[in-house]
Amino acid sequence: MVQILIIDDQALDRTGLRYILDKYKHISRVLEVSTGEAALSYNKRFQPDIILLSINLPGLTGFEITRKLKRNYPRAKIIILAVHAKPPYPERLLDAGASGYLTRDCEAEELLLAIKTVAGGQRYIGSEAAKQLALSMLPGRSGSPFEHLSAREMEVMLKLTDGNRIPDIASLLCLSPKTVSTYKYRILGKLGARSEVDMMRMAMRYGLVEAG
Numbered sequence: 001m002v003q004i005l006i007i008d009d010q011a012l013d014r015t016g017l018r019y020i021l022d023k024y025k026h027i028s029r030v031l032e033v034s035t036g037e038a039a040l041s042y043n044k045r046f047q048p049d050i051i052l053l054s055i056n057l058p059g060l061t062g063f064e065i066t067r068k069l070k071r072n073y074p075r076a077k078i079i080i081l082a083v084h085a086k087p088p089y090p091e092r093l094l095d096a097g098a099s100g101y102l103t104r105d106c107e108a109e110e111l112l113l114a115i116k117t118v119a120g121g122q123r124y125i126g127s128e129a130a131k132q133l134a135l136s137m138l139p140g141r142s143g144s145p146f147e148h149l150s151a152r153e154m155e156v157m158l159k160l161t162d163g164n165r166i167p168d169i170a171s172l173l174c175l176s177p178k179t180v181s182t183y184k185y186r187i188l189g190k191l192g193a194r195s196e197v198d199m200m201r202m203a204m205r206y207g208l209v210e211a212g
Contacts, residue, residue: 001028002119005048007065008081009034009057013104017052020108026116036065040072050115051078054104055093061155063096064173070097077118085129086207087144092151094123102126144206148190156183161200161209 004027008014014032021030031046033039036057051069055062062080069076079100080093090101099118102111106126114124125133149157152173159169166184170177184196193199203209 002026002050002115003029003046003048004031004050004052004115005039005042005046006030006032006052007034007036007039007057008032008052008054010054013054017111020111024112024115036060036062036068039065040068047073047075049075049077050119051076052081053078053098054081055089056083060172061158062093063151063155066093066096066098067151079114079118079124084207085126085132087132088147088149088154089208090125090129090133091147092149092154094125096151100124100126101129103128145191145202146206146208149187153183153187153190156180157187157199157203158209160184160187160196161203 004021006014006017008017011034014034018030018032021027031042031048033042037059039051053062053065057065060068066078066080069078077099078097079102080098081102081104082089083104085101085103093101100114100123102114103126106128110126114126117124146154146157155173156169159172164172166177166180169175170180173180188194188199191199191202193202200209
């Protein structure tokens with residue numbers, strides 16, 4: 001029997017996931033929280049087998065939550081639920097310790113298959129993510145410039161494009177402001193962007209952040 005923790009800040013989405021999971025006979029318990037910070041505390045008490053993690057959360061990024069969960073609870077199997085599978089999200093999150101990656105528009109049957117596969121000790125990459133990963137390896141393909149960013153650089157980039165100030169990012173990611181500034185200029189250099197505004201426009205163009 002499998003115990004599952006849902007981490008999602010949208011109550012309606014949590015309700016939908018619970019409705020699907022409650023019908024699966026091999027799941028003994030479904031727990032839910034709305035933030036990554038709450039999940040870190042929750043895990044100390046309940047130690048779920050599978051964690052369904054939305055990466056569109058306020059506060060800590062999906063990358064940071066994944067790393068912290070795996071560091072503190074290495075037995076936990078994390079399945080990412082993302083809006084899209086555009087590079088470099090799947091690869092970076094799998095590198096950070098996730099065991100599975102699905103887009104939120106997947107069928108209920110695929111979600112249950114992912115849970116069964118991951119619970120059995122294997123990785124599961126959803127069909128859309130697998131397609132994007134395969135395309136990214138094609139020779140001569142002109143990919144996203146964001147593929148050159150490390151997982152930590154992606155975290156900092158997402159926080160900057162979300163309007164966070166450097167001191168706030170430093171506090172959230174447990175880094176010094178100087179280190180965050182260094183990351184910022186390294187990111188701009190890798191992207192060929194002249195400013196944070198340029199970086200925001202590029203992130204919108206490649207679908208990594210939403211307009212408005």
